[in-house]
Amino acid sequence: MTSIARQARSGSTATGALHGALRVPGIVIAFWIAKGLSTALGEGASDYLVQAMVPQLAVVLGFAAFLVALVIQFRQGRYRAWTYWFAVAMVGIFGTMAADVLHVAVGVSYTLSSALYTVLLLAVFWLWRRTEGTLSIHSIDSPRREAFYWATVVATFAMGTALGDFTAFTLHLGYFTSAALFAVLILVPAAGYRWLRWNPVFCFWAAYVVTRPLGASIADGLGKPRAVGGLGLGDGPVALVLLALIVLVVAYLAVTKVDVQRPHKPAAAPEPAATHV
Numbered sequence: 001m002t003s004i005a006r007q008a009r010s011g012s013t014a015t016g017a018l019h020g021a022l023r024v025p026g027i028v029i030a031f032w033i034a035k036g037l038s039t040a041l042g043e044g045a046s047d048y049l050v051q052a053m054v055p056q057l058a059v060v061l062g063f064a065a066f067l068v069a070l071v072i073q074f075r076q077g078r079y080r081a082w083t084y085w086f087a088v089a090m091v092g093i094f095g096t097m098a099a100d101v102l103h104v105a106v107g108v109s110y111t112l113s114s115a116l117y118t119v120l121l122l123a124v125f126w127l128w129r130r131t132e133g134t135l136s137i138h139s140i141d142s143p144r145r146e147a148f149y150w151a152t153v154v155a156t157f158a159m160g161t162a163l164g165d166f167t168a169f170t171l172h173l174g175y176f177t178s179a180a181l182f183a184v185l186i187l188v189p190a191a192g193y194r195w196l197r198w199n200p201v202f203c204f205w206a207a208y209v210v211t212r213p214l215g216a217s218i219a220d221g222l223g224k225p226r227a228v229g230g231l232g233l234g235d236g237p238v239a240l241v242l243l244a245l246i247v248l249v250v251a252y253l254a255v256t257k258v259d260v261q262r263p264h265k266p267a268a269a270p271e272p273a274a275t276h277v
Contacts, residue, residue, distance in 0.1 A: 021077065021078035021079075021141060021263060022078070022079055022138065022140055022141050022261040022262075022263060023076070023077070023078060023079055023140045023141065023145075023146045023149075024079055024084065024137050024140045024146070024149060024261075025079055025081070025084060025253070025259035025260070025261065026137075026138075026259045026260065026261040027137070027204065027259075028258050028259045030249055030252060030253055030258065030259065031253075031259055032207075032211070033249055034085055034088075034246060034249045034250060034253070035088070035208070035211050035215075036211050036214065036215045037215070037242050037245050037246045037249065038085065038088045038089050038092050038215070038246060039092055039157070039160065039211050039212045039214070039215025039216055039219075040215035040216065040218055040219035040238075040242050041089055041092055041093075041215075041219070041239055041242040041243055041246060042089065042091070042092020042093045042095060042096045042157060042161075042215075042216070043092075043096050043161070043164075043215065043216035043219040043220060044219040044220075044222075044223050044235045044236075044238045044239035044242060045092075045093050045096075045235075045239040045243075046058075046062070046092075046093050046094075046096035046097050046100065047096075047220075047223065047235040048223075048234075048235035048236040048239055049061070049062065049093070050097065050100070051235070052236070055104075058097065059097050059101060062090075062093050062094040062097045063094055063097075065090045065093070065094070066090045066091060066093070066094035068090075069083075069086050069087040069089075069090035069091070070087055070090075070150060072086070072087070073086075073087040073146075073150075074143060074146065079259075079260060079261065080254075081250050081253040081254040081257075081259070082250060082254055085246065085250045085253075087150070088153070089243075089246065091150070091153050091154055091157055092157055094154075095154055095156075095157025095158045095160075095161060096157065096158075096161045096216070098154075098158050098161075099113060099117065099157075099158045099159075099161035099162045099165075100161065102116075102162075103162070103165070109170070110162055110165045110166040110169060110170045111166060111170055113162040113166075114159065114162040114163045114166045116162075117155060117158045117159035117162050117163075118159055120155050120158070120159070121152070121155040121156060121159050121209070124148070124151050124152050124155050125152065125205075127148070128148040128151075128152065131144075131148070132144075132145055132148065134201070135201050135205065136201050137149070137204065138261065141263065152205075156205075156208060156209045156212055157212055159209065159212070160209060160210070160211070160212020160213045160216060161212065161213070161216055163212075163213045164178060164182070164212070164213035164214075164216040164217045164220070167181060167182075167213070167217075168217060168220065168229075174221075174229040175217050175218075175220045175221030175224065175229050175230060176217070176218075176221045176229075178213065178217040179214060179217035179218045179221060182210050182213050182214035182217060183214060185210050186207050186210040186211065186214060188206070189202070189203040189204075189206035189207045189210075190203070190207060219235075219238055219239075219242070222238045223235040223237075223238040223239075
């Protein structure tokens, strides 16, 4: 009973989670670096795996790794750099596979798949906003809110993959021109937030969405053969280099904890005015 009372006063639980602890990272420069690398890794690793083994097996293994990563992440109860970015990497790989399967196996065009995943993303946003009242990453302090967060992340990866392929193949822009286009587009919410006072939640998610086709276009440009507009470095080697870079960035975040969000403490209630008898 004494230990339970002590935990209640400190806000901790038996699993080590803090009541109200934020479960996703804050936004620092290293966050965007890791996010960009993870999107590129998802593209390169997914393309390598579906070629290195039976595609159906690769998708099943990707889905299993995705589920394992999310289970580990949800068990933490608070943000931890290694588990969070492991989950992001697995979402990147499986999200890429999901988008590619829709095109390769089902025959859905990149135009239609981009539109479908856009509708899916908007639906997740709508349901999240309707249920929780906010889409802010500074409010992810419960399993249900985190579930909405990861559903959004999966949708952004799938939509971004389809969108990158749409610009590269359907619009015939190629990998590096597509990357340049998305590099310009990602500056729009950044400028809007910095100088035009746009809504910060909108700006964050707009930039987050664009990082996916940006990173995927760069990874394809580096890894794909010269015959299709790439540099021919190979999907496997590109994925390994990206993985090494992500490990370095996440190690920095894990050690410095510069991206750990602090829960907002409610203001203390004012002391009642003294009364005189």
